[in-house]
Amino acid sequence: MKSSQDEGAATPAKARRQLLAGAIAALALSMAPVTAASAATAPMSEADTACLGCHSIEGLEKTLDNGEKLPLHVAGEGFAASVHGVFGCASCHAAIDPARHPAAASSIASIRQFSIERAGACQMCHSDALDQYGGSLHSARVREGHPLAPVCTGCHGAHAVSPRTAYETCVGCHAADLDAHGDWLPNAALHQEVVSCAACHAPDAARMIDLRLYDGAASKWVVEEEGAPLFGQLAQAADTNGDGLDANELRNLLQEVNRGAARPRTLRGRVELRTDVEAHRLAEKSRAIRACDNCHQYGAEPFRNVTVSVTGPDGRPVRYPAHKDVLGSALAVQSLPEFYAIGGTRSRILDALLVLVLLGGAGVPIGHMTLKWLFRKYRARRARSGGGNDAR
Ligand code: HEC
Ligand code: HEC
Ligand code: HEC
Ligand code: HEC
Ligand code: HEC
Ligand code: HEC
Ligand code: HEC
Secondary structure (H helix, E strand, C coil), X not given: CHHHHHHHHHCHHHHHHHHHHHHHHHHHHHHCHHHHHHHHHCCCCHHHHHHHHHHCXXXXXXXXXXXXXXXXXXXHHXXXXXXXXXXXXXXXXXXXXXXXXXXXXXXXXXXXXXXXXHHHHHHHCCHHHHHHHHCCHHHHHHHHCCCCXXXXXXXXXXXXXXXXXXXXXXXXXXXXXXXXXXHCCCCHHHHHHHECHHHHHCCCCCEEXXXXXXXCCCCEEXXXXXXXXXXXXXXXXXXXXXXXXXXXXHHHHHHHHHCCCCCCCEEEEEEEECCHHHHHCCCCHHHCCCCHHHCCCCCCHHHHCEEEEEECCCCCEEEEEECHHHCXXXXXXXXXXXXXXXXXXXXXXXXXXXXXXXXXXXXXXXXXXXHHHHHHHHHHHHHHHCCCCCCC
């Protein structure tokens, strides 16, 4: 039961990406063998260079039916470096016939209408994202005619699409809404740092705890360097029986990761979605998760699936599945000093701490300090008793 669930968290996105990339490579080959071969080796194909011959000109614009001016400049470097660079302009602009363009000018009603219509190009390869997005609050606003509600490109852009966290994706439009969370959520900034926006705003999605490498001394998430994809290998090596990391294997992994490291890396828990595509199922705010016991309760839903990860060179987390009981083990208290999602992880003692915090009410800073103090005592006691419930 455990292994199918645990592994489910880490692999489908990658597998799907490979499938998708494979399908597209096949598609490209069947359509235009020559272009496909050169696109794989050359930084930019001839066809794309031709498009950019005109569209890299700054200030080029088109006057639309309603008088708006649509800027036509596309940044070539941004596109080449994007996740879609290898697929070429035609993968989304198949309707443009180089032999007749731009002479056969199309009529476009407005920038907004163009945006909504062109975003349809994404669905060819990402129908799963579209299915989820279709039921979202933003999609509902678009249908109601809200002029600013995002379609695919509102959140991802069109030509420089690259991996970003939910936080980075949302703040561009919602920076002003973040503080309001503090009205009901203690230390809202900390929650927003370690709980994906979508983990609360996509209430129907499945969540998990992702333990990510953290540099406590520098207060930064560790980013794996390009050309040294070691984390995945180390995790695989540490997972001796191949069923996901148990508490001992996790400790061994941390030892390996820290071998020769200038500063010790620890793990810090994040609440993330099990599959990124579910980040598109954003619900009305009245349905967003706010009850503390969704996370701060023993055995809460997110804590049933655990992964260990590092932020990869491109910003995507490199994840490896772990057993859910690594969170409850005493070992975790040593390897996870940064993480104490009160109640969700370890024991009844910590649940009691949450009650304390809640009773603190407006005096949350006091509650929080008490919590840190109590927790230090708890940790010291655990260390002395030498392992407690980590019997295996
Ligand atoms: C010779 C210069 C030139 C080349 C080459 C060129 N374009 Fe354009 N493109 C234009 C101009 C000029 C417009 C504005 C047309 C108008 O005003 O109706 C335009 C408009 C567009 C638009 C806006 C929507 C529309 O249909 O008007 C898109 C999208 C576009 N081009 C994509 C491409 C792609 C993709 C390629 C390569 C296959 C390409 N262009 C090659 C000059 C060029
Ligand atoms: C991943 C899909 C995708 C690829 C690949 C792509 N485009 Fe686009 N393009 C779009 C979308 C979507 C829009 C509409 C953007 C919006 O909402 O304004 C667009 C709009 C445009 C426009 C109109 C101006 C603008 O930015 O809105 C031009 C010109 C254009 N693309 C040219 C290109 C060229 C040249 C390339 C290759 C270098 C390219 N596109 C590759 C999806 C793509
Ligand atoms: C021709 C197929 C194709 C089209 C059309 C396409 N994509 Fe993609 N997209 C892909 C593939 C393949 C990947 C995975 C690339 C990789 O893993 O490096 C991808 C990756 C992505 C990612 C993932 C980045 C991450 O975090 O891993 C986003 C976001 C994305 N696309 C958005 C879009 C948007 C928005 C559009 C429309 C403007 C679009 N795509 C159109 C094929 C496509
Ligand atoms: C409200 C903002 C928003 C809109 C609108 C949006 N996305 Fe996303 N998208 C996200 C977020 C957030 C993620 C997950 C990023 C993360 O947590 O790492 C994501 C992830 C993705 C991924 C990578 C996930 C995976 O399964 O590999 C793709 C592909 C993607 N989006 C495509 C699309 C397409 C296509 C559309 C339009 C149908 C769209 N997105 C609309 C915010 C949005
Ligand atoms: C391109 C801008 C844009 C981006 C990016 C964006 N949103 Fe929105 N969002 C909007 C607009 C516009 C509305 C509608 C505001 C209104 O109804 O007054 C909205 C509404 C909302 C609401 C309130 C819905 C309600 O019930 O009133 C929530 C919650 C929300 N967005 C969450 C998110 C999250 C989470 C992300 C990132 C995954 C995100 N948004 C990304 C523009 C954006
Ligand atoms: C712990 C869960 C949680 C997290 C994490 C969270 N939110 Fe919320 N958010 C909520 C709840 C619950 C509400 C509804 C509050 C209300 O109705 O008063 C809300 C309200 C909102 C609104 C509507 C604001 C308004 O007053 O209309 C927006 C927009 C929003 N959140 C965006 C975000 C973004 C962006 C992030 C990530 C940076 C985020 N939220 C992180 C739970 C969360
Ligand atoms: C979606 C999951 C989630 C929800 C819902 C949630 N929290 Fe948290 N909370 C966390 C996580 C994860 C941490 C751990 C942050 C860390 O230590 O890195 C945390 C930390 C805390 C802390 C310690 C903050 C600090 O300053 O160190 C307090 C207090 C807290 N939460 C109270 C609450 C209360 C009260 C609610 C309900 C109003 C709530 N949380 C709702 C996930 C959640």
